[in-house]
Amino acid sequence: MTTPENAVAALLDKQAIHEVVMRYCRGIDRLDFDLVRSAYHPDGIDHHTGFDGPVDDFVAWVAPKLRAIGGTMHHVGNHLVELRGDHAVSETYCTAAHWGGGDGIGMVDFTSGCRYVDLMERRDGVWAIAERWAVREWTRSDAGRLTVPESAGPRGRRDGSDPLDSASARLA
Amino acid sequence: MTTPENAVAALLDKQAIHEVVMRYCRGIDRLDFDLVRSAYHPDGIDHHTGFDGPVDDFVAWVAPKLRAIGGTMHHVGNHLVELRGDHAVSETYCTAAHWGGGDGIGMVDFTSGCRYVDLMERRDGVWAIAERWAVREWTRSDAGRLTVPESAGPRGRRDGSDPLDSASARLA
Amino acid sequence: MTTPENAVAALLDKQAIHEVVMRYCRGIDRLDFDLVRSAYHPDGIDHHTGFDGPVDDFVAWVAPKLRAIGGTMHHVGNHLVELRGDHAVSETYCTAAHWGGGDGIGMVDFTSGCRYVDLMERRDGVWAIAERWAVREWTRSDAGRLTVPESAGPRGRRDGSDPLDSASARLA
Numbered sequence A, B, C: 001m002t003t004p005e006n007a008v009a010a011l012l013d014k015q016a017i018h019e020v021v022m023r024y025c026r027g028i029d030r031l032d033f034d035l036v037r038s039a040y041h042p043d044g045i046d047h048h049t050g051f052d053g054p055v056d057d058f059v060a061w062v063a064p065k066l067r068a069i070g071g072t073m074h075h076v077g078n079h080l081v082e083l084r085g086d087h088a089v090s091e092t093y094c095t096a097a098h099w100g101g102g103d104g105i106g107m108v109d110f111t112s113g114c115r116y117v118d119l120m121e122r123r124d125g126v127w128a129i130a131e132r133w134a135v136r137e138w139t140r141s142d143a144g145r146l147t148v149p150e151s152a153g154p155r156g157r158r159d160g161s162d163p164l165d166s167a168s169a170r171l172a
Helices: A004-030 A033-038 A055-067 A163-171 B004-030 B033-038 B055-068 B163-171 C004-030 C033-038 C055-068 C163-171
Strands: A040-048 A051-054 A071-084 A087-099 A110-123 A126-141 B040-048 B051-054 B071-084 B087-099 B110-123 B126-141 C040-048 C051-054 C071-084 C087-099 C110-123 C126-141
Touching (some): A004 C004, A033 A040, A071 C126, A087 B071, A087 C126, A126 B071, A163 C087, A163 C110, B004 B033, B004 B126, B004 C004, B033 B040, B033 B055, B071 C004, B071 C163, B110 C071, C004 C033, C033 C040, C033 C055, C040 C055, C051 C055
Antiparallel strands (some): A071 B071, C110 C126
């Protein structure tokens, strides 16, 4: 039965789960692999196109791919969560842009649509991914159309000097 | 006047309304038309490009169009809600990818930007759409650039065997 | 320490901050510059590619650029907020479509990916931007592919006659 108290508890759970997904995206996009790992329980499992296995192996597999290209942006939207006590199924829509990188590494300027289907678990009060399926829906080549602006202005960095890092430092 | 109690009540209403919009998207993308219908009150009205009328007629109009193509992904973002008791105006931004399908059905690989402007009503405690305007902003042809990956890996399905269905079954 | 009370207070703060970001987007996309201004404190600072300065100057700089083209849609997603009392750092992902406009004003049909990195402050109970970095990540030309539908149906307007305006009028 829904009471105001458990409606609020559900909202807090959904927000916590949503932040897990968003921290994953930030970690991938900023090459912060500790942050990526923190989105999973230590024994969490990931299923990607081309990979199935535990999170540590996933990070070892994905990190060099990300370092080989210029950047990524994993923009998420729709986040629907079904809660069942300390377990939940979370679905998140993602549109991911990929750009830049050297010759000979295959398609680099492309955007893909995927849905993250996650079995989430709360352990010791902390929600994280127990098992993830990164469901690939479509891929669009943006070859010849995608550019990274070169003029002055706020630019994304993946070496700890992003504007986000400077702003966060001013909070401290 | 905003008190902590009604601030929380407003947040719960906004979340409930947001989930209505997201269930509509999931229903459309998974061809789950009962879910689509559940986003509207039984006498709800929909205005789309090429359609104006009650929700049952909308579903009858849109279902064959969706079945004729390979898939869709309605990725939503900005969700601003103005609450007025049991009524609300909800605006949601959506970027929708469409792909695949047979010859002779017109443009199939395209992405469009729209805003869902919804008059929402709460009846018997349940928020749903009373009237919707699907405001089309732009359309981009992705012809020749959009592909559905064919290699192994988690893939979207619209026949009840999506990874989301498997994950949800594990919750039960 | 997190107690239920301050967890809820944090959620309310995050929602308030998210609405600041979304009101900015609505203001830009509907050419409602009072709404844009209201997202910033009166002495707020903005850093864009090609602009650094106070919000009033920012509005004076951006308004003619927006009026010269046919329309924009600033679709936001990932919103991660770090709260510290009356200060916060807010990061928001945005994918922005731009279309239409006359000859001789440079690239008009394009989409860009950016992140809004915002130092938010609460003053007299109101959260707003104290300083913003609009971090440009990528730009994609959609020349020759982006169109605005011309057939009948709900269409976006930037002159106060958008379907959102009509719907809001019905709430009153």
